[in-house]
Amino acid sequence: METELSRQLGIEHAIFGFTPFPAVAAAISRAGGLGVLGAVRYTAPDDLKRDLDWMQEHTDGRPYGVDVVMPAKKVEGVTEADVEAMIPEEHRRFVTDTLARHGVPELADGEASGWRITGWMEQVARNQLDVAFDYPVALLAGALGSPPADVVARAHDHGALVAALAGSAKHARRHAEAGIDVVVAQGYEAGGHTGDIASMVLTPEVVDAVAPVPVLAAGGIGSGEQIAAGLALGAQGVWLGSLWLTTTEASLGSRALTGKLLAAGSGDTVRSRALTGKPARQLRTAWTDAWDDPAGPGTLPMPLQGLLVAEAVSRIQRYEVEPLLGTPVGQIVGRMNSERGVREVFDDLTRGFERAVDRINRIAGRSAS
Amino acid sequence: METELSRQLGIEHAIFGFTPFPAVAAAISRAGGLGVLGAVRYTAPDDLKRDLDWMQEHTDGRPYGVDVVMPAKKVEGVTEADVEAMIPEEHRRFVTDTLARHGVPELADGEASGWRITGWMEQVARNQLDVAFDYPVALLAGALGSPPADVVARAHDHGALVAALAGSAKHARRHAEAGIDVVVAQGYEAGGHTGDIASMVLTPEVVDAVAPVPVLAAGGIGSGEQIAAGLALGAQGVWLGSLWLTTTEASLGSRALTGKLLAAGSGDTVRSRALTGKPARQLRTAWTDAWDDPAGPGTLPMPLQGLLVAEAVSRIQRYEVEPLLGTPVGQIVGRMNSERGVREVFDDLTRGFERAVDRINRIAGRSAS
Structure with a gap:
């Protein structure tokens, strides 16, 4: 499952897994996707440092990302x-x-x-960034507003791509104007902060709004068939968060x-x-x-x-x-x-995707290839 | 775009178009889909008869359907x-x-x-059915509850398939138990009566709930890319209603x-x-x-x-x-x-579908075929 974006990041499958758990993020990266560690709960920089050290040791040299919630408005x-x-x-x-x-x-x-909510206050987020940039982070992601210009510049200097979540085409356009590299189109059905527009409508709308900036489909995706649907809608990859919560590596x-x-x-x-x-x-x-x-x-x-x-x-x-x-x-x-290991869940996704492609080809009257 | 269901109905593309306008329904059938005329606004049987006569003359022998809103509870x-x-x-x-x-x-x-709302009262609906069964209707569709057993039996005797809308897997299962032939999975993003579950999640859930009964994906579908997504989710066709409202054949x-x-x-x-x-x-x-x-x-x-x-x-x-x-x-x-003719809209759908299939195949690393 390869797109321009997955090739740029050096990952095997265009599957992006967001999770607050280092063991889950590392397992996603090892399986061939991009594990993205949510940093919002790390109020102490040393805790984040400890977990990124662990990630570094357990990702077999595969790329991974970090998600920092950066308030756009500075008070x-x-x-x-x-x-x-x-x-x-x-x-x-x-x-x-x-x-x-x-x-x-x-x-x-x-x-x-x-x-604590304090991870959403600017100083805490900046401390998290200071820690993250000591690691070879391939993707810096964030929700709630476009990242500040200095953060985007710093990520680019670091060699990381910057991704931002959007629940509407307008919101996505603002991100693109802020110089980010990837928009995550977060549909109504997604977990966490969402707008009112469902993925089926939002994904192609955001793809059109920010082209040629690549878009990840998020919301409602938990099977290979749903991945095929997200990619059919024009996304260059999918962003899954909920699905990992019941993996054996998660520590709820x-x-x-x-x-x-x-x-x-x-x-x-x-x-x-x-x-x-x-x-x-x-x-x-x-x-x-x-x-x-x-x-x-x-x-x-x-x-x-x-x-x-x-x-x-x-x-x-x-x-x-x-x-x-x-x-x-x-x-x-x-x-x-059911509770299953990340690897098993991930392999189900890629197998389900192949099945969905077979099915679409049969419906389109294309010969098997 | 062929599925088991489209072959059973003898249509070229598994695209089902719901509309209150006979000129739109006929044009959809002529284009290779299945036009389904919404009958709810016909309170006088003679008006429905006149419009079905017109449909009969303008569908070039292609199959079409009728949608009757049949209250499940009889008062x-x-x-x-x-x-x-x-x-x-x-x-x-x-x-x-x-x-x-x-x-x-x-x-x-x-x-x-x-x-008038009176089309939703049982006697009015039964009068509409009496008229519809004088025509070679290929599909009898309905929203709001499972159709009564005698209506399903009468449709089957007539050689028509029966479709019913559902906004949840539970609702869909009830339809399947009532002996209907097709479930229309109506996502949150759809026009008209909807539940809270978005198409991306609802479609595969309903497919699993009623298998082997075929499912149409409805809600959020207005492009060939969205059709490919609906079919990737396991649907045997798509059900589009909103898209036709701005066609030149519509009479809003x-x-x-x-x-x-x-x-x-x-x-x-x-x-x-x-x-x-x-x-x-x-x-x-x-x-x-x-x-x-x-x-x-x-x-x-x-x-x-x-x-x-x-x-x-x-x-x-x-x-x-x-x-x-x-x-x-x-x-x-x-x-x-933009306002366009039904044929142009329809051809855009089939072309967009082919493009989406090409794209998915490139991502899956399948050679063009």
């Missing part, structure tokens, strides 16, 4: 405490009450809240959450502002229902919502409070019904 | 007047006020309301509406209950905004909403009150940017 001199102070008392009370109603225990004294840290993912159907996700303040697709839970309930206080804008719920989300995960337990994931969750 | 002895009586005064006032605010004139005395009856469709982007539709009481994708207008506004009275359940707004919709269309003027249409409206 000078604003600290986390300033942002905390903007959260209304009513919303804090709503968090406390909702957790109490479901009997969620407090964290033990001194136990840190694992999930909660058997209950893995169980919920394996059991969920395609209709069990919701596009909700509950997690970050911007619409992000995730498992539908009693937690998202509470925030999306018109009778409640509703969500706050980014970054307030993320800061508001950070500790609550950590407690829900720590104590595996099932009705509230969720994670960003796409509609493809309906196909994630 | 004995309920008249339109009974249903009218269930509409709250508050909602009637909201219609009057919204129309007045936009200066929508009254219909002239004796001028009939063109758009409003230049202003055609202009709005040509100008709209993929983000200018909304899934709203404003038209029928069930979520249906349509152009976003001041009319849908009014119904979707949490400050308003909200919509009524089907069939009340359709009955409530029928005359209002007729007045908006008759007087072309632009801010309120809309129609069911899918996200593909972003690609409908």
